[in-house]
Amino acid sequence: MTYNFIDLFAGAGGLSEGFIRRGFTPVAHVEMDPNAVLTLKTRMVYHHLKKKKKITHYFKYLKGEITRDELYAKLPQDKDEVVINKEISDQSIDEIFAEIDKTLNNQERQTVDVLIGGPPCQAYSLVGRARDPYGKENDPRNYLYRQYVKFLEKYQPNVFVFENVPGILNAGKGILFNDIAKILDESGYKIKAKILNAVDFGVLQQRRRVILIGWKKGLQYGYPKFKPIEHNYLVNDLLKDLPPLNPGESDDRYSTDPTEYLLKSKLRSKDDVLTQHITRMHNNNDLEIYKIAIELWNKEKKRLNYADLPPRLRTHKNLEAFLDRFKVVGADLQHSHTMVAHIAKDGHYYIHPSDIQRRSLSVREAARIQSFPDNYFFEGSRTAAFTQIGNAVPPLMAENIAEKVLKLLENDVSLEFEEELEDTQQQVLF
Template sequence: MNFIDLFAGAGGLSEGFIRAGFNPVAHVEMDTAACYTLRTRAAYHYLKTEGKEDIYFAYLQKQLTRAELYSHIPGHILSGVINLPIGKEFNPRIHKEIRQQPGGQKIDLIIGGPPCQAYSLVGRARSVDGMKNDPRNFLFVEYANFLEEYTPKYFVFENVMGLHSANGGKYLEKMRQLFKKKGYEIKLHNLEANNFDVLQHRRRVVIIGWREDLKPDLPDLEAVRSTGEYKVKDIFTDLPKINAGEGIDRYSRYHSKPSKYLKVASIRNGVDILTQHITRPHTEQDKKIYKIAVSKWNKEGERLNYNDLPDNLKTHKNRNSFIDRFKVVAEDLNFSHTVVAHIAKDGHYYIHPDIDQNRSLSVREAARLQSFPDDFYFEGVKEGMNRTAAFKQIGNAVPPLMAEKIAKTIKAFYKRF
């Protein structure tokens, strides 16, 4: 069950498939920081398989450098992370490197999703030409070329809901026709991450494709429903309280035992090591606004309207749109609003619900909302904590818990062929 992950990002989609028993042959990603994250995660999975997890834990505790961690890992595992942009210029080199990997001659599955800015409603709204001339619109063509190159049994293509309406739906229809031309049938699924027990409202299009010589009877993924048993507060209960600009990069102890959700979702897995529970600093003005937003939610159950702030706290000239630009991650709901890559720029849309901590989410809290396990470390280009790079990777990722459940569906049908 060999797979390659295209446009891999930090590897959230891949993480789910690895948990389900699939074997990663290669990850292809152009962002250098994300590639370091992928290598570090590959190191973790290798060491876990070899019963040498202590080496990885020593790295988390800053007892080893990144280079020293990688020195324990076979070269082919690290070289399986290919730091190149997908396209005509680099594809021959990418294919060569994939073919050289163990399992690279037989790929059973391709997963991944091209960058979504060109299809997203927000991206189009902010673009002068509505993203019509953005070259990322046609990265699905490159994806299809990889299908032709490796002829996998299945593929999984993930993207934003805006894919339905981008260019009046013409891109989606072109995808369907192109995948058909390459020999693949597809089924579209409009999925909600919270239905897969991710504590976040995150709507995504997931296309499952299969080679036309196969006849899988795929279940209706849209029928999956969460138990509704858990609430957002379940991700916060065991974490040390910190204020704006505080936290520990690589190692600290948990505040208390894990909630039931953290164990069920495999976010806490018995290892008493906490990393990247660190938050950005905020101005005094922002902290005043945060307190107003949290107080309004706690007392009235209402979101803060930017126009309702005192005049001395209003600095934005735009008073007609993005009036909810300051938003609390409400702990009493079954799921939060969507975590997006904008969290790398500021934390105003992700205010911590504890008014006493008075800050935006830490890197680890954002990762938990995306269902990443706590032993997942987000790297920067340079070794050491890079908060911006980590937030960007988290915001762009597919929730691993959701990916795992999709992977298990694929696996059940894969065994029949």
């Protein structure tokens, strides 16, 4: 049996990608950002052409041999999934329901098996709250979970996955999460949440996220146990096959064969076309700071403290906070630090470790740190691509979550659960 899903607040589709890899069929992706919507549509065509064994058309698009419209024309008129470019709100939700219902009818299905997604996370982020003396308690994004619940109540999936940043647990002194737990309970679902780290799923990045899993009351389900994946790979295994670049340059030719990690994690295959290996320009002041930061890391394994820079290089007066604003990605570590959407504003927090290249990461390098394969194309400008990447759920992490959800739906007796909590109100597992 093939199970289906709806992806809300889908972004660039990292969470969705993991479920598709595990055999789930998408019904709909709902996303308000137009660039991310195009990325989702392009990926939808990729999966369609791959299924039809006509993937060469997709690679023609990546090479610039056909236009996006020509690529999208490869989809059948009565396509069995839809990308909905709408903000989820009281005003739009009925239209979104109608589009999803039409697609379900095209699939000859009446039910939805799984709901996935997570409302925009900026409202819950620790950094965001630090800059807001009111803890963002009045930010409307804090209440988007109520829209998520409306989809649960309409489609009644057996399981749902709700992803967000750890800050959601403590926002409003814990009141917000308690409200979420209460409304989900009233909607007929048992839930548990746990902070998971992408590094435990084979992603070469420290990325802590709350993964809340819910299931219909009456089902004998639980929160699956996730066993950390052990390996000896380094961040350099993500980078060393890519051609060196100076600031503002790009290249579409791999410099070496793929590393074992790239092949094993399916980030690169022999048929792949290198795209979006493109870097931003940097001014001379930043380049000098990059040089200091790279040398300090490579020679002494120390991070640059902004306050230690020569006064002539400082452009900020604040010497007490955010002193690690220039940070090198450690090639000789088993993981990068967390990739966030701020990379779209500047690359200071993601400096390439090469003392020869002296630049911030390219779009493709950032995508790889997030475990997106090289055949994943991000539509829009370079800045738009960085934003999509920084906000995404790593596909490798998502694939592991999808595997456990599949076992839940199949009532796989081999599936191990986290221990039940004595206090039913305390739904967070640590």
